[in-house]
Amino acid sequence: LDAEFGTKKKKKSSKKKTVELEDGEEADVYAGEGRDGTNTGSGTSWDGTTRDYHYDEMLGRVFGILREKNPQLSEKSKTIIKPPQVLREGTKKTVFANLMEICNAMHRPSEHVTQYLLAELGTSGTLDGQQRLVLKGRFLPKVFEGVLRHYFIDYVICNMCKSSDTQLVKEQSSRLSYCRCQACGASRSVGSIASGFRAVGKGERRKARNATG
Template identity: 50%
Template sequence: MLLARVFNIIREKNPNVIDGEKVKLTLKPPQVARIGTKRTSFSNFGEICKSLKRQEKHLHQYLLAELGTNGSIDANNALTIKGRFQQKQIENVLRSYIKEYVICKTCRSPDTSLQKEERLSVLLCNNCRSRYFVSGIKTGFQAQVGKRAATRAKAT
């Protein structure tokens, strides 16, 4: 009797829990196409940001830092990346982003929000109300390929 009451309260507070199973986060696969030989277009970037409930700027910075390149967002919310990348590579980076910045570590719910508090990013879960700090986006080492030779040639 008491156990049934507890389960009824859980169902009322968490409508996304159906018969003990949580509803998973489902995303459309990234639509990746090459632009010429040196650039890659991620055309449904804006749509994925909306389904993750994250700002485009944050996901944009994370993708570019993880891929070790630079790029920009155009008027159609498509991300143009410098370099040749396959869909699988972008999917792997998206998985790591979701694991670190979207999924709650306590209840594994994707229903979270990312907020800034005193220059720190805080992940707030809307299901279990837990909150914890997440690390900032760090860019890795980027080599200067060909730039030094070009500047040296200009100097002489």
């Protein structure tokens, strides 16, 4: 897959950051000082004064505290995993050979990923003795890439900081599942796996008509 899986650090940029304001203006955000030279770090330069706080100061302080408490947030990263290895077995089956490797890269249980794959592809499948997923039907590698990319967005990526260092946790009291970020501490609920589009063959349509007729 493309640069959405795995972790690869980028070099820090020396360029200043900009923050879009509601009125369309931009406020320059520096690591240590604001536009007028005032301190915008995690310190409180306005202690002992009665002046109003500058927007740059407050924003800079927030970023300073975040960097101090979570140093990893200042380092941009990409998630990279190997592409799916897809093989054909006979004329009616497809083998997903490196399922376990991809599950380990995403830190997700193979049972959950398999359930999502089967639901989205609208088919059935089982693990063989080599821990490969054997599916009924013929599927191209790009189909697996698309499904895995959607899984990554739905069940792995943090919506706040875009980190992939997350855990999937299910609360027994509410029976809801949450994606909790280990980098920034954010948490969001995730939906249960629902069946996607499934193509119905002629034989299945005939059986359905006979059952209702």
